[in-house]
Amino acid sequence: MPRVAFDELPATTRQAVTMQTGHIVAAHTAGGGINSAIAALLDTEKGPVFVKGIPTDNPQVASQEREIAISPHLPASCPRLLWHVEAGGWVLLGYEAVDGRHADYTATDDLNLVLVALAELQEVIAPDDIELKTAAERWGKYTEEGQGELFAGDTLLHTDFAPDNVLIHSGRARLIDWAWPTRGAAWIDPFMLALRIMETGATAAQAVSWVQRVPSWRESDPKALGVFATAVTRLWREIAAEDPAPWKVAMAGHAAQLKTHLFVTPWPY
Numbered sequence: 155m156p157r158v159a160f161d162e163l164p165a166t167t168r169q170a171v172t173m174q175t176g177h178i179v180a181a182h183t184a185g186g187g188i189n190s191a192i193a194a195l196l197d198t199e200k201g202p203v204f205v206k207g208i209p210t211d212n213p214q215v216a217s218q219e220r221e222i223a224i225s226p227h228l229p230a231s232c233p234r235l236l237w238h239v240e241a242g243g244w245v246l247l248g249y250e251a252v253d254g255r256h257a258d259y260t261a262t263d264d265l266n267l268v269l270v271a272l273a274e275l276q277e278v279i280a281p282d283d284i285e286l287k288t289a290a291e292r293w294g295k296y297t298e299e300g301q302g303e304l305f306a307g308d309t310l311l312h313t314d315f316a317p318d319n320v321l322i323h324s325g326r327a328r329l330i331d332w333a334w335p336t337r338g339a340a341w342i343d344p345f346m347l348a349l350r351i352m353e354t355g356a357t358a359a360q361a362v363s364w365v366q367r368v369p370s371w372r373e374s375d376p377k378a379l380g381v382f383a384t385a386v387t388r389l390w391r392e393i394a395a396e397d398p399a400p401w402k403v404a405m406a407g408h409a410a411q412l413k414t415h416l417f418v419t420p421w422p423y
């Protein structure tokens with residue numbers, strides 16, 4: 155979706171934001187991410203705020219609703235959702251602004267910070283008062299009958315550790331973009347992080363050496379990890395077959411390599 159500038163939004167939409175923020179002094183479009191038609195840092199009377207949003211008739215509205223619903227349950231590493239408004243045909247979310255940069259998964263310091271944020275998230279039990287997809291619902295269809303149950307758990311999972319969903323600021327990693335909150339086994343998030351570390355050039359063994367530091371990974375059932383790796387590989391192959399964008403084809407390759415690594419390396423990996 156092409157990103158529009160804040161100033162291009164309908165006047166009624168901008169007015170609804172001004173009701174929340176006070177006078178808007180300046181707006182700067184953010185880089186990173188593709189799903190939000192608008193993503194901008196606003197300099198306002200009440201201070202800086204990050205705004206993301208889409209038109210109300212966009213099919214991604216469901217993901218915005220998930221993001222709003224999960225926000226009160228997120229740990230401190232995640233920027234606070236301050237408000238959300240629907241006006242002039244747009245749904246906009248206003249977040250605590252983080253004056254940071256995207257994580258660099260080739261940098262040891264950044265990966266250390268991401269692991270700190272992940273450790274905090276791993277302690278969060280998925281809330282049961284909101285509707286959340288389970289890991290079995292998301293990935294079970296890519297397994298043999300019934301094997302999706304191997305992914306079950308009570309942990310709140312982020313599931314999308316693309317480096318542009320992590321902002322580094324003041325010696326902390328902040329996890330953003332909760333479009334896919336999921337309930338499942340805790341080791342799923344370290345698995346997703348490993349795949350994204352591979353995307354920046356690491357081998358499967360190098361990526362695993364990072365996520366091995368997460369207790370849930372070390373405590374996981376190797377059979378469940380293997381079945382999950384197979385499921386994720388099938389999913390990325392399906393995504394890449396639908397749209398062979400180079401990064402999607404590459405992700406399918408990384409998933410296949412991680413799967414092979416997990417199958418050939420003796421436990422503990």
Ligand SMILES: Nc1ncnc2c1ncn2[C@@H]1O[C@H](COP(=O)(O)OP(=O)(O)OP(=O)(O)O)[C@@H](O)[C@H]1O
Nearest residue numbers: 184185186187188189190204233249251252318331
């Ligand atoms: N709280 C924040 N403070 C400052 N910048 C932010 C904040 N949240 C997000 N951003 C910036 O905006 C970009 C897009 O945000 P986000 O990933 O939440 O939306 P998205 O476009 O829906 O992403 P995707 O296409 O990955 O689903 C981020 O990569 C980041 O650069």
Ligand SMILES: [Mg+2]
Nearest residue numbers: 187318319331
């Ligand atoms: Mg994003």
